[in-house]
Amino acid sequence: DTGVSQNPRHKITKRGQNVTFRCDPISEHNRLYWYRQTLGQGPEFLTYFQNEAQLEKSRLLSDRFSAERPKGSFSTLEIQRTEQGDSAMYLCASSLGGGSGDTQYFGPGTRLTVL
Amino acid sequence: LAKTTQPISMDSYEGQEVNITCSHNNIATNDYITWYQQFPSQGPRFIIQGYKTKVTNEVASLFIPADRKSSTLSLPRVSLSDTAVYYCLVGVRTNAGKSTFGDGTTLTVKP
Numbered sequence A: 001d002t003g004v005s006q007n008p009r010h011k012i013t014k015r016g017q018n019v020t021f022r023c024d025p026i027s028e029h030n031r032l033y034w035y036r037q038t039l040g041q042g043p044e045f046l047t048y049f050q051n052e053a054q055l056e057k058s059r060l061l062s063d064r065f066s067a068e069r070p071k072g073s074f075s076t077l078e079i080q081r082t083e084q085g086d087s088a089m090y091l092c093a094s095s096l097g098g099g100s101g102d103t104q105y106f107g108p109g110t111r112l113t114v115l
Numbered sequence B: 001l002a003k004t005t006q007p008i009s010m011d012s013y014e015g016q017e018v019n020i021t022c023s024h025n026n027i028a029t030n031d032y033i034t035w036y037q038q039f040p041s042q043g044p045r046f047i048i049q050g051y052k053t054k055v056t057n058e059v060a061s062l063f064i065p066a067d068r069k070s071s072t073l074s075l076p077r078v079s080l081s082d083t084a085v086y087y088c089l090v091g092v093r094t095n096a097g098k099s100t101f102g103d104g105t106t107l108t109v110k111p
Helices: none
Strands: A004-006 A010-013 A021-023 A031-037 A044-050 A053-057 A065-068 A076-077 A088-095 A109-112 B009-013 B016-021 B031-038 B046-050 B053-056 B061-064 B072-075 B084-092 B105-110
Touching: A004 A088, A010 A021, A021 A088, A021 A109, A031 A076, A044 A065, A076 A088, B009 B016, B016 B084, B016 B105, B031 B061, B031 B072, B046 B053, B046 B061, B046 B072, B072 B084
Parallel strands: A010 A109, B009 B105
Antiparallel strands: A004 A021, A021 A076, A031 A044, A031 A088, A044 A053, A065 A076, A088 A109, B016 B072, B031 B046, B031 B084, B053 B061, B061 B072, B084 B105
16 A cells, blocks of 8 residues: 555543654655544644654644654654544645645645543 | 625525625735535535636636626535535635634535
């Protein structure tokens, strides 16, 4: 399968714990995006990378959230001191970037439940 | 940011053509229009993208009038498996954070 993959698919944690999610983009894609989606809403942009550089962050990305993309390949999204309001689906997408190929392709998401 | 407005829900029957319209009155010159389909507990799946006039692929057509303030996704001969949420996304292809998803249109296809 050459699509975007995300791990884990589901995560249940207790309030106050730290969690980390991983995203593996399509191999030739140099752009990688993170979104958050709550029930009944469309995806909300969190941040995006061009290769290893984090170029944009949403106001939704509080100090407890951090994302990295070492070496411009996979990316991790960490949430520290989780709160119940962090419960959501976290989606990753990737795209070629620039020119005519900037369509975003999404992974299956990681569903986070904070108890 | 270009805000989009879509109907919250639509019903159809198998075999019918479905047209979902998205309004984007403040679309910018460089913005493209992209439609995604999303099933429960899955990530959005790209359907079609366009800038103006008409675009057609193997699954859908996208109609964009000259003023580009709206767009219509056309799904020919829908089946039960087309029941999903459809999102219209407007944004500059090379400016990722400036694209915003609305709340989508829930399409229910009935037998």
